[in-house]
Amino acid sequence: MDAARESGVQRMRTAALRVRSSLLPIIQCAIGAGLAWFIAHHVIGHPQPFFAPMAAMISIGVSFGARLRRSVELIVGVAVGIGIGDLFVSQVGTGVWQISLLVILAMSTAVFLDGGPIITMQAASSAVLVATLLPPHTGGAGLRMVDALVGGLVGIVVAAAIPLHPVRRARQQAADILGVMGKALTETADGLLEHDADKIKEALESARNTQAPIDSLRNTLEGSREIIRISPLYWNSRARLDRLREAADPLDNAIRNTRVLLRRALTSVRDDEVLDPRLIQEVEKLGQAVDVVRRMMLAEPGDQPDAAEATRQLRSVGKAATKDLVDGAGLSAHVVFAQLRSVVVDLMQVCGVRRLSAMALLPPTVPHPYVTPID
Secondary structure, eight states: OHHHHHHHHHHHHHHHHHHHHTHHHHHHHHHHHHHHHHIIIIIIOOSOOTHHHHHHHHHHHTSSSSOHHHHHHHHHHHHHHHHHHHHHHHHHOOSHHHHHHHHHHHHHHHHHHTOOHHHHHHHHHHHHHHHHTSOGGGTTTTHHHHHHHHHHHHHHHHHHHSOOOTTHHHHHHHHHHHHHHHHHHHHHHHHHHHTOHHHHHHHHHHHHTTHHHHHHHHHHHHHHHHHHHHOGGGGGGHHHHHHHHHHHHHHHHHHHHHHHHHHHHHHHHHTTOOOOHHHHHHHHHHHHHHHHHHHHHHSOTTOSSOHHHHHHHHHHHHHHOOGGGGTTOOHHHHHHHHHHHHHHHHHHHHTTOOHHHHHHTSOOOOOOTTSOOOO
């Protein structure tokens, strides 16, 4: 009962956090829908401007975390679908074969105009909506295409006037990825010391699940660039966003190299290959250094830890990664060693250090004859 109660409380906290993080987009949609209805109803004079608030919410819904082009594609798709649906149904009527033909016309027109999947599917779904739920005889035929365009433009304006912070979300996503990475490394170090394959396997699974967050981060960065472009409120955030965009590839490389390290650590335990305790300690220190990079990612300008402190922690790990840690060792030890050095280089790039400079900070080493040099 206690476990169930604790689980329920945790779910409620998670749900409340979701609502809190989504509060601004909800407010944006509410304002956009109301404003679009007002303009379409009172300015344009459409008595039932259903598509105006709908298009506004669709536009706002993809305005962050996706490029502005996708918002425009959705708006055009809605407008094309409504326009073709109004014209077609008013002349031919509705029914089984009419709907099928209408979908062909709407999708073909969308493909002719752009060819992207977003505009194509949105045109088809809007046309079907017109043909089935809101046929032209309900009023406003022709005006509804204008309503959709008005709503979409209102959505973009609202997103620019009341934008989500273009950098904060990306920083949090990057920090979350680094949090998983650092925990996986420290747990792997524990697994190597305890010769516990299950612990390392769990760490590896968590690291493997970071690819979707990496892709989401890239998407957020593209959306952030568009927000900064259209919103004067955050023009001063361009420099920090540029640094985050430059860190995306090294962060991706770091988590990929970490997965290789964890896989080989798991192999070493399964093959009963004992790694030098000093090398295992370096894996643990790397996990701790990753946590410093995570906290740097969340820190406001001027706060600690900053990039210099995170780089110092990484340099400490890199300098200790000397070739004597793998003298006489097997293949798994050499791979773990090489990947550890590679992760250090990747993370130093995340902190703003150039790759060649980061590599120059590592002590020289002679690679194992069966291991391809990583860094």
